[in-house]
Amino acid sequence: MVNKVAYLTKPKVFEICEEEPPELSDDEVLVEIKHVGICGSDLLFYNDPTVGGELDTKLPIILGHECAGIVVKIGSNVQSIQVGDKVALEPGISCGKCSYCLEGRYNLCEKVNFMAAPPFKAGALKRYVSHPASFTYKLPDHMTTMEGALIEPLAVGIHASDRGMAAPGKSVLIMGAGCIGLMTLMACVAKGVTDITVTDLFDNRLEMAMKLGASKVINGSREEITSSSRYDIIFETAGSSSTVAMTPNLIRRGGKLVMVGNVHTNVLYDFNTLNQKEADIISVFRYANIYHQAIQLVAGGRIPVREVVSNIYPFNEVNQAFDFAFNKKMASLKVVLEF
Ligand SMILES: [Zn+2]
Ligand SMILES: [Zn+2]
The missing domain is CATH 3.40.50.720 (NAD(P)-binding Rossmann-like Domain)
Incomplete structure (x- = not known):
């Protein structure tokens, strides 16, 4: 099992590296990523990782937070998810202990670790991602991982x-x-x-x-x-x-x-x-407690989320995909990378 990771090494330049897949803790699942949507915030950091000097970003970083894939391994405590499940990953992992988390407004958690957001501790532009099972949502069989990746902006x-x-x-x-x-x-x-x-x-x-x-x-x-x-x-x-x-x-x-x-x-x-x-x-800051509802609305045919996808690029063409999404903002409503 070899991981492929797209690192942003300089503004507007990705390099794909091969490395070991991540270690899995007892409460996590290992997901083979199939689709990652490119978001406006990804393009912001792609163009200027410091956002005009506002952030002290140290390159390289990993971008991507709209993602879905297939579970290939589960930690020993995981019961809700099985190997082979098609899943969407909620990219913000909150602490679960602070007053915001306890109130259910965990999008406001100050300790949240959100993929491809400062301080850039995680990102989805890679083949294998380890993720807490509690922020991993099973998709029904008839939903695609493309739709799963779009649950985040939805x-x-x-x-x-x-x-x-x-x-x-x-x-x-x-x-x-x-x-x-x-x-x-x-x-x-x-x-x-x-x-x-x-x-x-x-x-x-x-x-x-x-x-x-x-x-x-x-x-x-x-x-x-x-x-x-x-x-x-x-x-x-x-x-x-x-x-x-x-x-x-x-x-x-x-x-x-x-x-x-x-x-x-x-x-x-x-x-x-x-x-x-x-x-x-x-x-409005992100969302909380929405993934189940969003998945049901798409699964039930109430929201045709797939319609917004304008372009699909293979993962190896991550540089071309971002270049297109960045420079052709009008034509590229939603660019999605596919493994
Ligand atoms: Zn997004
Ligand atoms: Zn918290």
Whole structure:
């Protein structure tokens, strides 16, 4: 058994190394990874591992956190998972002991070890990954490991829709139709929301939004985003300061603005308008307790998560895959690596 690991050795350069597979502790499973999705955060660190000097990242690091595969070995305490199971891995391993973990909001755990995130202690761009059984979820037979890898970004969309209390009868605006915008859209559709407007700057993404259940799309590069009745819930998924700045005008009185995208710049924001509407701003950080639900929604045919995959590359072409995903952001909705 030889492990193959893709190390980011310099910005925008991966080298694949062969090494021993990881040791397995009693509570872990060894998973042969089959699919890994490339996420916006992977591209951020790929381009600049220090994120403009914000982080003290020491190369090499291993990226990748949206992953699924087949269990090839289990630790002696593991009972929930068997060898041969098809599984999705939840990439954030929280401590299980702090007040956040005990409250069930383990996404806020300060000791979380999240794959491909600072301090980069783990990553999924490798053939064999050892992972706690408690964060490993069995997929039903008819689900693919490709769909399994997409459970991670879908979990973000479902968590965002929960935080915004999306429900039938609400009017929803989703700003940004990238992967997370579309995942949020599918989560809202699965919850029975029928009035969903999606905005983006690219027509191909908006076409996909229509296909996935949006009731209206607006290309912000040509049309102004307006609504006479305004929106009960706005999901900002573009991570853009200019879309965020539009939200006080677009939101309905008593509405909710859910911040899903990561905005890396300062925003000039009209809090006065927001105050007069008594609207809420809600932030979103990853997710907690969502994987079972996400897997069931996909398995039951309620969420066609596979639709967002635009390109599939073999693992050996990790450099080409990231290059494409980074430079062709418009065409590459979701690039997935396959073993
Ligand atoms: Zn992700
Ligand atoms: Zn904790």
